[in-house]
Amino acid sequence: MGLLDKFKLGLGKSSSSLSKGFKNIFSKKIVDENVLNEFEELIISSDAGADVARELRKDFENFKIDKKLDDHKEILKLLADKMAIKLLKYEKDLSLMGNANSSVIVVSGVNGVGKTTTIGKLGKYFKDNNRSVVFGAADTFRAAAIDQLQVWAAKVKVDIIKSEINSDPASVAFKTAEFAKKNQIDIALIDTAGRLQNKKNLMDEYKKIINVLKKIDEKFPNEVILVLDATTGQNALNQVEEFSKIHNITGLIVTKLDSTAKGGIILAICKKYNLPIVAVGMGEKDTDLHPFKAEFFAKALLGLNS
Numbered sequence: 001m002g003l004l005d006k007f008k009l010g011l012g013k014s015s016s017s018l019s020k021g022f023k024n025i026f027s028k029k030i031v032d033e034n035v036l037n038e039f040e041e042l043i044i045s046s047d048a049g050a051d052v053a054r055e056l057r058k059d060f061e062n063f064k065i066d067k068k069l070d071d072h073k074e075i076l077k078l079l080a081d082k083m084a085i086k087l088l089k090y091e092k093d094l095s096l097m098g099n100a101n102s103s104v105i106v107v108s109g110v111n112g113v114g115k116t117t118t119i120g121k122l123g124k125y126f127k128d129n130n131r132s133v134v135f136g137a138a139d140t141f142r143a144a145a146i147d148q149l150q151v152w153a154a155k156v157k158v159d160i161i162k163s164e165i166n167s168d169p170a171s172v173a174f175k176t177a178e179f180a181k182k183n184q185i186d187i188a189l190i191d192t193a194g195r196l197q198n199k200k201n202l203m204d205e206y207k208k209i210i211n212v213l214k215k216i217d218e219k220f221p222n223e224v225i226l227v228l229d230a231t232t233g234q235n236a237l238n239q240v241e242e243f244s245k246i247h248n249i250t251g252l253i254v255t256k257l258d259s260t261a262k263g264g265i266i267l268a269i270c271k272k273y274n275l276p277i278v279a280v281g282m283g284e285k286d287t288d289l290h291p292f293k294a295e296f297f298a299k300a301l302l303g304l305n306s
Ligand SMILES: Nc1nc2c(ncn2[C@@H]2O[C@H](COP(=O)(O)OP(=O)(O)OP(=O)(O)O)[C@@H](O)[C@H]2O)c(=O)[nH]1
Pocket: 109, 110, 111, 112, 113, 114, 115, 116, 117, 118, 139, 145, 192, 193, 194, 195, 255, 256, 257, 258, 259, 280, 281, 282, 283, 284, 288
């Protein structure tokens, strides 16, 4: 299956929801103010945000479709092009991630967004691309979290550095980075907790992990990835803000796009924060993480086949 087909499958819920709306819009004879409003609302309903919806409305209006909306596919293609152009600068080549010798990647995010699963999938992706990988189980607050990462490590056949439950997460992160450097492992992926007693604790813990890594090498962590759950909608935007206060986020991974009809959230995130999308999660299997491709995302969202 090609990447476009994977995006189509993953964004199926979003595209079928948008398709119904477009069908209705395209049934109108003339693009008047009402149709434009309907169009704008449809885009907003995909969680793309008011700014993006307004921009796309302008694009749609500028197509000058004043006679009949008969060539639907052409119109959707034009729209997909506009959307892809807006998103292109947020593509970040996943295969280029961790190209420094021993790159340390901290994976952060609030609880349940898919951090541990994404680390498992990233491990698989990098292994398949002939990179050596080690996982660091720095979510030490629940035994199940350590076990979960252990299961992924066994599944994708990578080493894991772990410690007992309630041990210091920063110490696990430190040992993982040290192990990677000593053994010339290409990529160290560090799992972190999404939930602590309170937000301040959580943020302090992240700071500590990051500071301790810098002690091994000031370039560490090479990446701080924030994982966002597409099903949480606009709330994801606040999470970008909160985590940016701790450390520069170098990239985003948006998960669970397969579970929502509101995949347009990616457009809102890109519009608001100038951050690259490193990958997108579209399912629970190890092969369900894909590099973010603006063109395929736009086409799949609008239900185009090519
Ligand atoms: N459908 C779908 N489910 C996903 C995806 N990514 C993760 N999940 C599921 O989301 C749930 C939470 O995933 P975890 O990886 O445990 O999330 P986490 O951020 O590590 O959670 P905490 O460690 O509790 O903070 C699991 O049931 C995953 O299988 C995805 O892309 N699509």
